[in-house]
Amino acid sequence: MNGRAARRAGSLLRVLAVLPLLAACRRAPEPVPGRTVLRLLAGPDVGGALASNIVRFHEYYPDIRVEVVEGPAESDRLEARGSESFAARDGAFDVLYTDVAWIPHFAARGWLRPLDGWFTRRMQSKFLPGDIAGSRYGGKIYRVPNQSDAGLLYYRKDLLDAAGLRPPRTWGELVAQAQRLQRPPELWGLAFQGKAYEGLVCDFLELAWGNGGGMLDPRSQVIVDAPAAIEALSWLVDAVRVQRIAPESVLDFQEEEARKLFGDGRAVFMRNWPYAWNLLQRERSPVKGLVGIAPMVHGEGRRKSAAVLGGWGYSISAFTEEPEAAWKFVQFMATAESQKVGYEKGGILPTRKVLFNDPQVIAKSPHYRVLYDVLSAARPRPMHPEYPRLSAILQVHLGAALAGKKSPEEALKAAAAEMRAALASPSP
Incomplete structure (x- = not known):
């Protein structure tokens, strides 16, 4: 200049x-x-x-x-x-x-x-x-x-209505509905953020919280290797590798990749943030007027869903x-x-x-009526000054589990060990 x-x-x-x-x-x-x-x-x-x-x-x-x-x-x-x-x-x-x-x-x-x-x-x-x-x-x-x-579950309202289905509330209900309605590769059951970054941590936390688990307890003790968290990661891994309701390419998905798959009419369900709603309702959107939103599914036997704030x-x-x-x-x-x-x-x-x-x-x-209920129950990620380090550790091990390089239990036990070490030597 x-x-x-x-x-x-x-x-x-x-x-x-x-x-x-x-x-x-x-x-x-x-x-x-x-x-x-x-x-x-x-x-x-x-x-x-x-x-x-x-x-x-x-x-x-x-x-x-x-x-x-x-x-x-x-x-x-x-x-x-x-x-x-x-x-x-x-x-x-x-x-x-x-x-x-x-x-x-x-x-x-x-x-x-x-x-x-x-x-x-x-x-x-x-x-x-x-x-x-x-x-x-x-x-x-x-x-x-x-x-x-806050994190939401998007669903194809037209497909669920035609099949006489209500939006799923539990992990099992989502899997059953996805398997019934999907026709891969043209139509997959579920899109989510599967890349090893902060978005994957958010997806995992919603499942873990909805199963009674989490990352840290109220005393800031690491609990990602507890059974409730391992069950949550197992469900997510199985969605890709066992039930096959999500494509292998989900391992590279951030928010926009998931939105594009769902927005192109190629997924029944999607976990994403509220920003996607307006994009899905654009004039030329293949799914305009065909989408509903609901709280994220929770574990079997649990009563409350969870959303990351x-x-x-x-x-x-x-x-x-x-x-x-x-x-x-x-x-x-x-x-x-x-x-x-x-x-x-x-x-x-x-x-x-x-x-x-x-x-x-x-x-x-009009979807703000449902959105208000989700937002009212949303939870912030652990309010700890070392959260960025803890999340970075967890991202690596969640990604390894989704890629099939480690079992969910192995991944979370390894993550927990590194996270405890990080908490023992906080950053300056």
Whole structure:
């Protein structure tokens, strides 16, 4: 970028502070006397909801200007960007749009400002309980949830209706229905996230929780090698290798590969996130109007399904020099009005309960009635500062079991040993 272009870019950013600021190649604008400037680190503004809400915020608070530093779309890369700044204690960002999975890691290191003095229990009660639970660490709250997410079971409503079937509730029911309706390779029974990455951990946790197991117990002891977890992984492995209701290619599936198989009309069931709904209902979608959603299936003899909580929210840096202004911004962005803008422009799933009863929202998205029940029961992944390391270990061994390189028991016993060693020597 030459000097003239840089000056032009700097001038533009002073006028339009809502445009993404690429810190790597543009200089921050000079502060305007008497005006507070906040810098927000966030991923790409899909649909323009963030920009629209910042314009609204500036109308309410003309003495505060928000500059958006646009980071990468990938959660792990965006987290790395924030971690780098926090570790340097450079105060580069006042507010961050945080993934629920980051909270334990950031809060344990003192990088986030507790919000309890502003974000009262009464205010918190207006939000989905799982999203609030995922915003807490060590008895304090560090995030105002803005965008919810949870794992779902998608199914071909037309195929189940024609066969006189109701959506499955247990592992056994799903297998029986998938085997009855599938016609591989044209139509498979089940699509899920089978690649060895965080998505596979989420799929596994939902099955393990729905069978009375999990990753860590309330005392942070590793329990992935307990019988309930081994049964969960065995069911997932058998779906590919024994019942053959999922294709071998599922070992390379992330969310989009699973959605494509299901969206092309080539799977009866799919585990995925709510984002897939709108894509499946597009005008040219082969399955438009033919899809239903339900809670993920649970183990035999169990009564409750489980869903892994995802989602994003606003956190305030512990190093900001403008905490009061930052709170005004965070509070504004999480209002029902702002979340409705996010829903309308970006298809963002709200965290405020009231929007799931909003007539305009329900008219456009009637599936929100079922979605509300799933989200209300969603659980965050283990709120432990070492979770990223534990997940990375588990990913490797889950992938080995799905690939047939280890039995489910061997894989989880090996994972448990490595996870216990990791907890015994926490990262700095």
